[in-house]
Amino acid sequence: MNRNNFYFFVSWLILLLVVQLTFAKPNTSGKVNIEDFENYLNEIHVDDEAAEDKTRNAVNSPLQRWPSNLLHYTISTDYSKEEVDNVHAALLVFNESTCLRFREYDVRQNGNLKYINYKKSSDLCGTRVGFNPLTPTGPHDVILNPYCLSERGVIQHETLHALGLYHEQSRPDRNKYVKIEYSNIPQKYWSQFIAYPEIYTTTYNVLYDYESLMHYSEFAFSKDRTKPSMRARSGNTVIDRKMGQIVGPSEGDLKKINIMYKCNPLK
Incomplete structure (x- = not known):
């Protein structure tokens, strides 16, 4: 292995181990968007490789996809009944609209395997993106605070991260569809x-x-909340339009999961 390949391999391993931990708090505009649940706890700059790894659209390496379409999960015992019900309800969409099947984990019945652990925090919401092949057993934590637990769409957003999806606005082809207004975005x-x-x-x-x-x-x-940080492109024309939502996975989100996990066409 030459030096360049060695450095590439080491960099890939570092990126593979990145964990997304985010600080959730509402904005002051009165409108609630998905990024309001994912404001960063730490100061992240543009040259932060760890920050960059969180922004891709979908994992390319098959090693970062869960090895089975049957996924086991646990829910923290300090969740309220309403929060537990929200997690169960949030996961139903994957059971109903993909070939993935979420089942509650029981170590006595299921043995020592990798499972998603919905863990409670007072202020953090986040998870590592994709399966970590270097730790093939034990919990994969999805950390949620009460604010995030109140929205099923946010629980699904973090679950999609765990399954291997990154943010849509960082797709390789996104410049055809959006214009980023960097002058209205803090550099961090x-x-x-x-x-x-x-x-x-x-x-x-x-x-x-x-x-x-x-x-x-x-x-x-946005620095100025009255002005967009992203504008949609329609050909060569830049237009203002609504983007994102917290209701639930879109048809496109579910289609990516079905392709990623080699689901047969659903009837």
Whole structure:
């Protein structure tokens, strides 16, 4: 292995181990968007490789996809009954609209395997993106605070991260569909708007999706909340339009999961 290949391999391993931990708090505009649940706890700059890894669209490496379509999960015992019900309800969409099957984990019945652990926090919401092949057993934590637990769409957003999806606005082809207004974005958040080449990520040939649960809003991280940080492109014309939502996975989100996990066409 030559030196360049060695450095590439080491960098890939570092990126593979990145964990997304985010600080959730509402904005002051009165409108709630997905990025309001994912404001960063730490100061992240544009040259932060760890921050950059969080922004891709979908994992390209098969090693980062869960090895089975049967996924086991646990829910923290300090969740309220309403919060537990919200997690169960949030996961139903994957059981109903994909070939993935979420089942509660019982170590006595299921043995020592990898499972998703919905863990409670007072202020954090986040998870590592994709399966970690270096730790094939034990918990994969999805950390949620009460604010995030109140929205099923946010629980699904973080679950989609765990399954291997990144943010829609950082697709390799996104410059055809959005214009980023960097002058209206603090530099520490520029990493959230980096577009990555297909060598690192893939769109699975799914059309760009402004309605994706993984898309930030048109005002994401805006310095001036009356002006967009992203504008949609219609050919060569730049237009203002709504982006993102917190209702639930879009058709495009579910299509990516079905392709990623080699689901047969659903009837």
